[in-house]
Amino acid sequence: MVSAISTYLGEEANERHFLQCNAAAEHCKAIISWGSCASWGCVQAARPNPTRATQVHKVPGIANRPIIKVPGCPPIAEVMTAVITYMLTFERLPELDRQGRPKMFYSQRIHDKCYRRPHFDAGQFVESWDDEGAHKGYCLYKVGCKGPTTYNACSTIRWNGGLSFPIQAGHPCIGCSEDGFWDKGSFYQHVTDTHQFGVEANADKVGLATAGVVGAAITAHAAVSALKNAQKKGGDE
Ligand code: SF4
Numbered sequence: 360m361v362s363a364i365s366t367y368l369g370e371e372a373n374e375r376h377f378l379q380c381n382a383a384a385e386h387c388k389a390i391i392s393w394g395s396c397a398s399w400g401c402v403q404a405a406r407p408n409p410t411r412a413t414q415v416h417k418v419p420g421i422a423n424r425p426i427i428k429v430p431g432c433p434p435i436a437e438v439m440t441a442v443i444t445y446m447l448t449f450e451r452l453p454e455l456d457r458q459g460r461p462k463m464f465y466s467q468r469i470h471d472k473c474y475r476r477p478h479f480d481a482g483q484f485v486e487s488w489d490d491e492g493a494h495k496g497y498c499l500y501k502v503g504c505k506g507p508t509t510y511n512a513c514s515t516i517r518w519n520g521g522l523s524f525p526i527q528a529g530h531p532c533i534g535c536s537e538d539g540f541w542d543k544g545s546f547y548q549h550v551t552d553t554h555q556f557g558v559e560a561n562a563d564k565v566g567l568a569t570a571g572v573v574g575a576a577i578t579a580h581a582a583v584s585a586l587k588n589a590q591k592k593g594g595d596e
């Protein structure tokens with residue numbers, strides 16, 4: 360098992376680095392790309408990628424080994440442990456999604472199991488930091504939460520032995536486990552380019568959606584929910 364990211368050190372040094380990666384992988388049952396760096400390139404591969412950082416699955420010659428991506432910045436400790444434990448216990452690789460991530464941890468979005476989801480559905484949003492909605496624990500979508508487009512287990516397993524996770528601490532998910540998250544605009548700009556797929560959608564289904572139908576459904580849902588909420592409030596008064 361190897362975890363690596365290659366950065367450009369010159370043609371000769373880079374060639375040597377690629378050979379080392381291949382040598383390390385040669386007798387492996389599988390390669391595990393730990394974290395968003397090894398899986399996607401993360402910050403050093405962000406545009407314009409001055410060091411030509413190369414994620415593991417793009418290292419020349421390495422594609423003939425199964426690669427398991429365990430992205431996250433960092434990945435959740437229990438997820439890392441469980442992937443290895445699964446392989447040792449069952450002597451097989453975990454089932455992977457189309458992007459090579461173990462389905463048991465990456466098949467649902469943060470948004471699908473987020474405890475603030477009822478507020479999203481009710482159109483109750485934090486509009487600005489430290490407003491009344493923030494104090495009431497409303498949904499962080501409008502202040503940039505990437506939970507609707509991020510596949511990870513943070514909202515179920517959480518962090519620090521299940522104590523909390525970023526959204527529970529009052530900060531939006533920044534999508535750290537997704538490919539190219541540094542290049543997707545501001546952490547505090549809300550997402551507009553995704554579907555409202557429902558809680559049973561998984562990464563494969565979403566990935567198979569055609570670009571033509573991907574629109575502003577989340578935004579529309581949020582707007583309609585907010586409108587209904589405002590109408591309800593008006594009716595109550
Ligand atoms: S948008 Fe973010 S805070 Fe709101 S329900 Fe989804 S994951 Fe939770």
Ligand code: SF4
Pocket residue numbers: 431432469509511513524525526531532533534535536
């Ligand atoms: S909540 Fe989002 S940004 Fe935070 S660790 Fe999980 S996937 Fe990464």
